[in-house]
Amino acid sequence: MNVLGLDIKPINVRGADMNKREVILETAVELFAEKGYSHTSMQEIAEGVGISKGSLYSFFTSKEDLIISIYEHYQQLVFERVFIIGLDGDLPPREKLEKQFEVQFEGILHYKAYMKMHLRGETGTNNKKISAMEHRMRGRLFSWLQNSLLELYGEEITAYKWDLMFMTQSIYRTYMMLLVTGQAEAKPAAIGKHIVRQLEVMANDFLNGNSQPILNDEMMQDFIVDMDREGAFVSFEKREQAWKTLYNKLNKLDLPQSSSLKEIANRISEETKKSRPEKVVLKGLFALLKENDEIANESKALEDEILSV
Amino acid sequence: MNVLGLDIKPINVRGADMNKREVILETAVELFAEKGYSHTSMQEIAEGVGISKGSLYSFFTSKEDLIISIYEHYQQLVFERVFIIGLDGDLPPREKLEKQFEVQFEGILHYKAYMKMHLRGETGTNNKKISAMEHRMRGRLFSWLQNSLLELYGEEITAYKWDLMFMTQSIYRTYMMLLVTGQAEAKPAAIGKHIVRQLEVMANDFLNGNSQPILNDEMMQDFIVDMDREGAFVSFEKREQAWKTLYNKLNKLDLPQSSSLKEIANRISEETKKSRPEKVVLKGLFALLKENDEIANESKALEDEILSV
DNA sequence: ATGCAAAATGACTATTGAGTCAATTATATT
DNA sequence: AATATAATTGACTCAATAGTCATTTTGCAT
Numbered sequence: 001m002n003v004l005g006l007d008i009k010p011i012n013v014r015g016a017d018m019n020k021r022e023v024i025l026e027t028a029v030e031l032f033a034e035k036g037y038s039h040t041s042m043q044e045i046a047e048g049v050g051i052s053k054g055s056l057y058s059f060f061t062s063k064e065d066l067i068i069s070i071y072e073h074y075q076q077l078v079f080e081r082v083f084i085i086g087l088d089g090d091l092p093p094r095e096k097l098e099k100q101f102e103v104q105f106e107g108i109l110h111y112k113a114y115m116k117m118h119l120r121g122e123t124g125t126n127n128k129k130i131s132a133m134e135h136r137m138r139g140r141l142f143s144w145l146q147n148s149l150l151e152l153y154g155e156e157i158t159a160y161k162w163d164l165m166f167m168t169q170s171i172y173r174t175y176m177m178l179l180v181t182g183q184a185e186a187k188p189a190a191i192g193k194h195i196v197r198q199l200e201v202m203a204n205d206f207l208n209g210n211s212q213p214i215l216n217d218e219m220m221q222d223f224i225v226d227m228d229r230e231g232a233f234v235s236f237e238k239r240e241q242a243w244k245t246l247y248n249k250l251n252k253l254d255l256p257q258s259s260s261l262k263e264i265a266n267r268i269s270e271e272t273k274k275s276r277p278e279k280v281v282l283k284g285l286f287a288l289l290k291e292n293d294e295i296a297n298e299s300k301a302l303e304d305e306i307l308s309v
Numbered sequence: 310m311n312v313l314g315l316d317i318k319p320i321n322v323r324g325a326d327m328n329k330r331e332v333i334l335e336t337a338v339e340l341f342a343e344k345g346y347s348h349t350s351m352q353e354i355a356e357g358v359g360i361s362k363g364s365l366y367s368f369f370t371s372k373e374d375l376i377i378s379i380y381e382h383y384q385q386l387v388f389e390r391v392f393i394i395g396l397d398g399d400l401p402p403r404e405k406l407e408k409q410f411e412v413q414f415e416g417i418l419h420y421k422a423y424m425k426m427h428l429r430g431e432t433g434t435n436n437k438k439i440s441a442m443e444h445r446m447r448g449r450l451f452s453w454l455q456n457s458l459l460e461l462y463g464e465e466i467t468a469y470k471w472d473l474m475f476m477t478q479s480i481y482r483t484y485m486m487l488l489v490t491g492q493a494e495a496k497p498a499a500i501g502k503h504i505v506r507q508l509e510v511m512a513n514d515f516l517n518g519n520s521q522p523i524l525n526d527e528m529m530q531d532f533i534v535d536m537d538r539e540g541a542f543v544s545f546e547k548r549e550q551a552w553k554t555l556y557n558k559l560n561k562l563d564l565p566q567s568s569s570l571k572e573i574a575n576r577i578s579e580e581t582k583k584s585r586p587e588k589v590v591l592k593g594l595f596a597l598l599k600e601n602d603e604i605a606n607e608s609k610a611l612e613d614e615i616l617s618v
Numbered sequence: 619a620t621g622c623a624a625a626a627t628g629a630c631t632a633t634t635g636a637g638t639c640a641a642t643t644a645t646a647t648t
Numbered sequence: 649a650a651t652a653t654a655a656t657t658g659a660c661t662c663a664a665t666a667g668t669c670a671t672t673t674t675g676c677a678t
Contacts, residue, residue, distance in 0.1 A: 016385075020411070038347050039633055041634080041636080042635075042637080043635075045634090051656075051657090052656060052657045053636090053637085053657085053658070054637095054655095054657050054658065055655075055656055055657070056639085056657060057636095057637070057638080058655075058656080061637095062636080062637075063635095063636070063637090068480065104373065105405070120430070121429070123429060156350075163503075166483050166484075166487070167480050167483065167507065168478040170480055170481070170482065170483040171476050171479055173479065174475050174476065174478070174479040175475075175523065175633065178475070178524070178528075183528060183531065183532075184523065184524055184528045185528065186523050186524075190521075190523060191523055194472075194520070194521070194523050194526070197514070197519070197520050198511060198514075198520070201510050201511060201512060201514045201520070202511075205507075205510045206504070210506070210510075211503070211506050211507070211510070212499075212502055212503070213516055214484065214493065214495050214499060214503050215487070215493055215495075219487075219493045222492065251414060278665060306648085316657075350664080350665055350666080351666065352665075352666090353665080360626075360665085361626060361627045361628060362626090362627085362628075362665095362666090363625095363626060363627055363628070363669085364626050364627075365669080366666095366667070367625075367626080370667095371666080371667080372666070373666090530676085610643075619678100620677100620678085621668105621676105621677090621678085622675105622676090622677085622678105623653100623670105623674105623675090623676090624673105624674085624676100625656105625673080625674070626671105626672085626673070626674085626677085627669105627670105627671080627673085627674090628669100628670105628671095628672105628674070629668105629669095629671100629676105630651090630667105630669085630670100631659090631666105631667085631668075631669105631672095632661105632665100632667090632668100633661105633664105633665090633666085633667105634664085634665090634666100635663095635664090636661105636662090636663090637660105637662090637663105638658105638659105638660080638661075638662105639658100639659095639660085639661105640654080640657105640658105640659100640660105641656105641657085642655085642657070642658105643654105643655080643656070643657085644653105644655070644657105644666100645653080645654075645655085645656090645676080646651100646652085646653075646662085647650100647651085647652075647653090648649100648650090648651085648652100
């Protein structure tokens with residue numbers, strides 16, 4: 001029995017495998033970030049991990065499979081937290097958006113190598129699966145920005161949304177790049193506020209009629225299709241659906257312990273953010289959640305999603 | 310005798326060679342843009358041009374030499390015109406900057422494939438010479454932006470210049486990308502004005518104290534070094550030095566024909582912008598300039614620079 | 619027409635690196 | 649301890665491609 005009153009069970013048998021899989025992902029991401037995708041050989045990655053090439057191929061069926069797994073792994077980690085903040089109905093739109101940018105920049109500090117790799121963009125291009133993945137990522141980002149814009153300014157922003165989305169995204173990307181390359185050091189919260197402020201200033205200039213938009217729906221047809229196809233922000237993964245269900249329930253019930261339950265949920269989100277989340281901690285936190293019968297089912301569902309990775 | 314009263318001399322003997330060299334550059338740039346640097350083989354380039362691989366290697370000693378030549382060739386073409394507008398002392402700073410962006414976007418439409426290649430960034434990375442070249446290009450761009458900011462707002466902008474430069478550059482890059490990929494169609498003049506307007510809005514927000522900068526000199530030490538080392542905007546190529554000398558002389562003399570002479574100079578600049586400038590036209594225009602004894606020397610110097618390419 | 623030099627060719631070499639698989643080693647089970 | 653099963657290895661194949669060079673073709677002068 002530990003302090004939380006839980007029996008700590010040994011991590012399941014496949015634990016070792018999962019770890020090695022992650023070690024490979026992390027090693028590969030660092031090498032890709034440093035030398036680029038095509039200039040990093042599978043041999044080098046194997047050596048970096050300390051295993052043989054043959055073993056490497058027992059975890060990932062090809063180099064392409066490896067890079068796609070990297071994207072899937074990290075993208076989930078980075079974006080999930082933004083999504084969760086989006087679920088919080090108590091936060092006013094502007095603070096919410098600031099917080100979401102803040103969280104992204106925190107993520108960047110955690111996953112520097114991944115971001116560096118991503119910014120390089122030089123993944124074995126003209127590859128179908130990879131560019132599909134990149135499409136999907138961009139779709140999510142834009143879907144999120146669009147949501148935020150509408151929440152902030154309502155329908156009247158529609159005519160300017162494309163210009164604002166592209167400009168905001170490019171500013172975001174620039175500061176991300178500066179952080180990742182270590183050129184700039186700054187508090188995530190400060191950058192988050194800064195970006196939202198720029199967006200605000202530009203949006204107001206549009207709304208006051210002092211600026212004319214360049215982009216319009218017709219030009220952006222491709223993007224619209226992408227955003228729709230991905231179902232994008234509303235619900236794009238079972239795991240995030242599970243988060244959403246839990247939050248909805250929490251908000252609806254409005255229990256007296258509600259705020260402490262949210263705190264636990266946030267701590268869970270924090271833990272999953274780590275590159276090596278501790279299973280015991282997660283299990284403990286979920287046990288706490290499940291003590292409340294009203295949300296036990298939802299908690300269980302989320303736990304299954306998270307621990308099954 | 311043609312309409313300009315000039316004998317048209319046959320294009321010099323190396324003309325054929327020069328053409329083929331340029332055909333190779335253009336073919337290569339298209340293939341690099343389409344499939345990426347490392348996924349395009351020298352064989353494919355040779356086939357694209359309709360020559361053998363051996364011949365290709367008589368023009369460029371290596372693949373690296375080829376990509377560097379591409380950068381040198383196009384960068385000169387794109388940036389030179391921005392520089393020349395910078396020389397025009399009559400234009401107020403804001404209009405000048407708008408015009409410079411406009412000209413860049415015009416250039417982008419001319420050299421789409423090059424820009425696409427450049428945006429991909431996936432040139433044989435960790436290569437010394439290439440990254441040196443990219444450094445130089447970035448240095449020039451930032452040096453130009455810095456100049457423009459100081460002209461527009463004076464010294465009081467200094468504290469915010471880094472944030473403004475990075476944000477402006479990123480917005481510029483975004484619209485460039487949209488143009489290059491054909492997502493957006495827009496008049497270069499409109500985009501130029503648009504970008505300057507965003508810069509203005511953001512700058513005013515800083516100057517009014519409503520926004521705080523994120524970046525400072527200390528963080529940007531590397532950039533400062535780069536910008537200084539390149540001598541950057543002030544004078545970075547013999548050719549541009551020659552332009553500058555000519556313009557200075559023109560402005561100083563203030564001849565009655567001054568404006569028609571400037572028109573001729575601008576027409577020369579237009580012609581050099583083309584992917585296949587006509588030598589005859591250039592020679593004719595220079596002949597017109599040289600009719601004025603006062604600027605004959607400067608014109609001759611510039612002509613030598615331009616025609617020697 | 620003849621001979622010569624320059625230009626062009628493409629078969630060839632050498633290297634790199636993705637992916638395979640038979641053989642070996644480690645681990646678990648009885 | 650013996651056996652079975654799973655995990656790991658690295659030498660090997662095979663394809664791609666940068667760069668070379670002996671041979672052929674072309675263009676030009678006499």
